[in-house]
Amino acid sequence: MARPINPEGTWTVTANKKRRLKQSFRLADGQTVRKSFTATTKDACRDLRDEWMLANGLDPVRPTAPARSMPTLDQWIVEVRRTDDLNNLEAATVSAAASLYRNHLKSQLGNRLIDTITATDVVELQIHLKAKGMSASTVRAVHVQLAKALNLAVRRGHLTRNVAADVAKPAPAQRSPQPFSQTELLAVWNVVIRHRDSARWAAQLMTGGRQSECLGLAWGDFNLEENRLIIKRSLKRVQWLHGCDPKEQDQHTPAQCPHKTKASQFGKTKSAAGVRAIWLPDQLVEVLRDWRVDWERAAKRGIFDTSILSEHGGLVFPSSTTGGARDHRADARQWQAILHEAEVLHRGTHSSRHTVATQLLTEGIDPRIVQEALGWSDGSQLPRYQHVTTSLTKKAGKAIENQWDQIIGRDADVLPIRRAGTTDD
Known part of the structure; x- marks a missing residue:
């Protein structure tokens, strides 16, 4: 009678992507036989093995996997965070995910075993969040976090399917760009040139950089002689990290953790496309030269902390109050104060990016160049400027029309075209 030596065997994949099970058996006469079974799936391989074992006098009994204790969502989220740490995610990303779970998921599903969560629970979670007045983007972000956790459970063998994948994610809110008009830009500029941080806001208006990218600029990123700037980093919002055991992290926020540590403030741009070269207008170069003086x-008087990004020439736009890196919220408040003084509709700093994109497209710049200049990963942002691209398309059509006017004119003897074989009525 044949007896398997290693009940599970070893698995390999063949050159044509089939599964191969290799397993050793000890026959009744004491001989050891090593067999291989090849098929398209693992289950098919096991079926072939079972047939062989029956032919050799052994009733195949597949070993049962050891019972696993099913974790609750609270317990499983600890494993998700450990996986995030191994993947070296940005501190801001990890902190945002922890905040979403603590504020929206924990109270609703935290004590539920993950295999008892159903698609209906996911739908009810979305309804609950909307009833609380959460925005579509927040509801979508919570759904993504839950789906991510359950997807990891599927990959680890705790679940057979991800029920969150059966529920549609809320569509993200589509917001039309609100660029400044030329009249508004002039009003804002007249306030900016009198402001103590005029260079900071001139750079925001003329480069199209994100707020975090402008705040992370160092003097070594500029070549004022060649009107060139290379954006290569961003200043992250202040992020506190947990220093306690992962099992205790749901009991308090990172900022309240007794063993908290501060994450690095300077990091990568939003995406790989964010690292880019920008040509600077002469007006901005003049403002930056004056600001450098x-x-x-101020640095000689000890007002600015020159140790920040000292290896890159120093931080270009430090805080005028603390001398260190600027706080994003204080920076945004200063921007709103400028708009208020200019008597312009209040918008975020991101409106300057919309303005630069609109200006470039209006000047007929190739959309691919606009995409590169603004650091977009793909062209999915361009449809938001359809009002601009439509007018450019009409302008292009008029240009072709003018060319044909020069070739064939608009003479009635030329138009309309008469097809061969036709006669006038």
């Missing part, structure tokens, strides 16, 4: 004077 004032910056060096």
Whole structure:
């Protein structure tokens, strides 16, 4: 009678992507036989093995996997965070995910075993969040976090399917760009040139950079002689990290953790496409040259902390109050104060990016160049500027029309075209 030596065997994949099970058996006469079974799936391989074992006098009994204790969502989220740490996710990403779970998921599904969560529970979670007044983007982000956790459970063998995948994610809110008009830009500019941080806001208006990219600029990123800037980093919002055991992290926020640590403030741009070269307008170069003189004077007096990004020439736009890196919220408040003084509709700093994109497209710049200049990963943002691209398409059509006017004119003897074989009525 044949007896398997290693009940599970070993698995390999063949050159044509089939599964191969290799397993050793000890026959009744004491001989050891090593067999291989090849098929398209693992289950098919096991079926072939079972047939062989029956032919050799052994009733195949597949070993049962050891019973696993099913974790609750609270317990499983600890494993998700450990996986995030192994994947070296940005501190801001991890912190945002932890906040979403603590504020929206924990109270609803935290004590549920993950295999008892159903698609109906996911739908009811979305309804609950909308009833609380959460935005579509927040509801979508919570759904993504839950789906991510359950997907990891599927990959680890705890679940057979991800029920969150059966529920549609809320569509993200589509917001039309709100670029400044030329009249509004002039009003804002007249306030900016009198502001103590005029260079900071001139750079925001003329480069199209994100707020975090402008705040992370160092003098070494500029070549004012060639009107060139290379954006290569961003200043992240202040992020506190947990220093306690992962099992205790749901009991308090990172900022309240007794063993908290501060994450690095400077990091990568939003995407790989964010690292880019920008040509600077002469007006901005002049403002930056004047600012460099004032910056060096302030640095000598100890007003600015020159140790920040010192290896890159120093931080270009430090806080005028603390001398260190600017706080994103304080920076945004300063921007709103400028708009208020200019008597312009209040918008975020991102409106300057919309304005630069609109200006470039209006000037007929190739959309692919616009995409590169603004650091977009793909062209999915362009449809938001359809009002601009439509007018450019009409302008292009008029240009072709003018060319044909020069070739064939608009003479009635030329138009309309008469097809061969036709006669006038």
